[in-house]
Amino acid sequence: MIVGITGGIGSGKSAVTRYLETKGIAVVDADLAARVIVEPGRPVLGQLRQRYGDEVLLSDGNLNRPWLREKIFGDSDERKWVESVMHPEIRNEILRQLDDADSPYKVLVSPLLLETSQHEMVDRVLVVDVPETVQVERTTQRDSVPATQVEAILKAQASRQNRLDKADDVVDNSLDLPALHQQVDKLHEKYLKLCQN
Numbered sequence: 001m002i003v004g005i006t007g008g009i010g011s012g013k014s015a016v017t018r019y020l021e022t023k024g025i026a027v028v029d030a031d032l033a034a035r036v037i038v039e040p041g042r043p044v045l046g047q048l049r050q051r052y053g054d055e056v057l058l059s060d061g062n063l064n065r066p067w068l069r070e071k072i073f074g075d076s077d078e079r080k081w082v083e084s085v086m087h088p089e090i091r092n093e094i095l096r097q098l099d100d101a102d103s104p105y106k107v108l109v110s111p112l113l114l115e116t117s118q119h120e121m122v123d124r125v126l127v128v129d130v131p132e133t134v135q136v137e138r139t140t141q142r143d144s145v146p147a148t149q150v151e152a153i154l155k156a157q158a159s160r161q162n163r164l165d166k167a168d169d170v171v172d173n174s175l176d177l178p179a180l181h182q183q184v185d186k187l188h189e190k191y192l193k194l195c196q197n
Contacts, residue, residue, distance in 0.1 A: 001105040001195050002098065004122030006113035006163060009153050010142065011128045012173035012180065017109045019184050026101035030110030030118060033093035034086060038063045047085050073153060087116055094121065105195050114158045114166055124194075126187065127167040130174045132160060 007013050017027045038045045040061045048056050048063065052071070058064045072079035098106055098121070110118050119125065140147050164170060169190075171183040 001124070001191065002122045003105055003107050003124045003126055003191060004113045004119060005107055005109040005126045005128065006111060007128035007130070007173075008132070008157050008160060008163070009111060010137075011130045013109050013111070013128050015173065015177065015180060016126075016128050016171065016184055017107060019181055020107055020188065023188055024103055025105065025107055025188070026103040027107045027109060028094055028097040028101060030090060030094055030108065030112065033090050033097065036093050037086065037089040044086055044089050048082070051081070070149070073149065083116075091117065091121075094118065105191050111157060114163060119166075124168040124191075125166055126169045126171065127163045128173050129160065129164065129170050130172070 005013055005016055017029070021027055036042075038048065045057075045063060048068070052068075056064055056068055068082070072082050094108060094110075098108065108118065108122055110116075113119050113122070113125065158166075169187055171180060171187070173180050
């Protein structure tokens, strides 16, 4: 069984997956897969460089993520082009990692689980939910980015209500870590039982 975990930026997906990893659950992270496919020498990085020139690269040859983020979240056509290049390769990398993973059930964590075809890879959808004001506050503090950039990212992601409508399970991460862990413990037991059926 594969559980897809999603939630808006700053919702606390990582807090949930780190906790599940302590319970021996294999986690495949779509964001990490997205980093793998743009490593130096990989075809996707070459395509980005061909379109944007050397500005898209750091001096060490790695992708200049802040530059690209600013570029695509300010221009929906550019965002769509970048997604058309990256999403198929991210999907292939995720499938490879899921195939290699070994635990009673597996987790695919992705901020764009519902916005892409990634939701087709999972058996259940778990949404980590917090109010948008909390998302903006957490992300601006964590990433040292302006609130306007976080709000642009929120607009590019599925709405909070859309995620909740498509969820099989929801955890509320607006409280503290012990409260979150308590909710995840219950879901973990539920998932273990579902795997046995």
